[in-house]
Amino acid sequence: MSDKEKVLAKILIVDDDVGILNQLKWVLQGEYEVLIASNKEEGLRIIEEKMPELVALDVNLNGISFSDREGIEILDKIKNRFPFIKVIMITGDDSKEIALEAINKGAYDYYVKPINIEELKIIFRRALYIQNLEKENKRLTEELQGRFKFGEMVGDSPQMQNIFSLIRKVAPTDATVLVTGESGTGKELVAKAIHSLSLRRDEAFIVINCASIPENLLESELFGHEKGAFTGAHIQRKGKLEVADKGTVFLDEIGEMSLSLQVKILRFLQEKVIERVGSNTPIELDVRIIAATNQDLKERIKEGKFREDLYYRLSVININLPSLRNRKDDILLLANYFLNKYKKEVSTKTMKGFTKQAKELMLSYSWPGNVREMENRVRRALILADNSFITPSDLGFEEKRDMNIIGETIKVSLKKARCTLEIELIKKALKEAKGNISLAAKILEISRPTLYDLMKKYNISAM
Numbered sequence: 001m002s003d004k005e006k007v008l009a010k011i012l013i014v015d016d017d018v019g020i021l022n023q024l025k026w027v028l029q030g031e032y033e034v035l036i037a038s039n040k041e042e043g044l045r046i047i048e049e050k051m052p053e054l055v056a057l058d059v060n061l062n063g064i065s066f067s068d069r070e071g072i073e074i075l076d077k078i079k080n081r082f083p084f085i086k087v088i089m090i091t092g093d094d095s096k097e098i099a100l101e102a103i104n105k106g107a108y109d110y111y112v113k114p115i116n117i118e119e120l121k122i123i124f125r126r127a128l129y130i131q132n133l134e135k136e137n138k139r140l141t142e143e144l145q146g147r148f149k150f151g152e153m154v155g156d157s158p159q160m161q162n163i164f165s166l167i168r169k170v171a172p173t174d175a176t177v178l179v180t181g182e183s184g185t186g187k188e189l190v191a192k193a194i195h196s197l198s199l200r201r202d203e204a205f206i207v208i209n210c211a212s213i214p215e216n217l218l219e220s221e222l223f224g225h226e227k228g229a230f231t232g233a234h235i236q237r238k239g240k241l242e243v244a245d246k247g248t249v250f251l252d253e254i255g256e257m258s259l260s261l262q263v264k265i266l267r268f269l270q271e272k273v274i275e276r277v278g279s280n281t282p283i284e285l286d287v288r289i290i291a292a293t294n295q296d297l298k299e300r301i302k303e304g305k306f307r308e309d310l311y312y313r314l315s316v317i318n319i320n321l322p323s324l325r326n327r328k329d330d331i332l333l334l335a336n337y338f339l340n341k342y343k344k345e346v347s348t349k350t351m352k353g354f355t356k357q358a359k360e361l362m363l364s365y366s367w368p369g370n371v372r373e374m375e376n377r378v379r380r381a382l383i384l385a386d387n388s389f390i391t392p393s394d395l396g397f398e399e400k401r402d403m404n405i406i407g408e409t410i411k412v413s414l415k416k417a418r419c420t421l422e423i424e425l426i427k428k429a430l431k432e433a434k435g436n437i438s439l440a441a442k443i444l445e446i447s448r449p450t451l452y453d454l455m456k457k458y459n460i461s462a463m
């Protein structure tokens, strides 16, 4: 590119002294595209129209038409609306205080008259240089964020990058996908990402949680029923599969599905038809199935709890999400992501980040509840934090769990005691049942949906 074609950076000079304007214009021409304005309104108009890189703003206490306040006002407007513009205040010797106020308000620098043009040129060049660095920095940050983010998912670890590319590959196909991984690793997000990158993206995405619906209701929930099909079936109802025709159905916690329903789902996957409960009329459907489980289905197959043929049907593609403790690269990235996502909810505080100890703890912690636990802890910390940096105790890491709730005197309410006990027992049962919700419910002698509701209430994950 020859010098003539080079796009010059724009500089706007605002001064009420026409002599100075012309002098500066004369010396700066060639190096810059020079714009001039002799009052506030004109200056602001030119800024809006031409978007200069630099603005040299005269603040002259003794000026006739251009007061010090006006200089600051222009600066405020620029910093509000075009924060990237570098403003250099030019002052008389007697208005230095204004210049300092201006720096405080975001002016890049100030220069005290009388003007030495070579000095001033150096200031302008440096301002431009710094502006370019800032732009480059912003561009790189955005580029990086693009790599870290995939739909609603963030992840920089090689494991997650692999998963993103797998999602990209399988999304446009109609293949059935089985998403596996511990609770809270993002299985539902993966299913959503697949749907939204598929050709079905404008159609329905319906989630059915096989653990939260009682077995006898799950069948009609999935397939629908005719009027009078069973007691309570007062009207005909379409099932979720039918409602999702042309779209995607996400069958969450499929490991909890009863064997008899497994047969019916298998049939649907093979023949693409359903029959409503109480009807023999086949209805043809075009629904993509994505299933998820936190159980070891192979183990369930050995136990006779899961059909092998259904397993092979479902796992045409298997996406296995790594637990958070196995992708340490993502821990602080996620922590900051949730911090930024939720800090708006507690807008009264300015949250800057995590203390060093908090970061170290997060990196060494085992995260049994994975990303969901991280999300909950950060969200809670944002509410609890007293300072602008989140501490381990804000994250709930230093809490001593006091199981000895009945001491000498009664210190807790019955309600609180019951909650504490419930949480402990549910966690124990789930641990014993290796995350199998049906089994845990059996141990606790409650129904599976009840257990599921309690887990939701207390934010307990299955594994």
Ligand SMILES: Nc1ncnc2c1ncn2[C@@H]1O[C@H](COP(=O)(O)OP(=O)(O)O)[C@@H](O)[C@H]1O
Pocket: 152, 153, 154, 155, 181, 182, 183, 184, 185, 186, 187, 188, 189, 190, 371, 372, 375
């Ligand atoms: N990679 C991720 N990036 C951002 N948020 C995530 C990620 N993985 C999980 N989450 C969040 O964590 C929570 C649990 O995710 P979810 O998909 O419900 O997990 P799962 O279905 O495996 O139990 C959700 O609020 C989800 O938005």
Ligand SMILES: [Mg+2]
Pocket: 184, 187, 188, 252
């Ligand atoms: Mg889930």
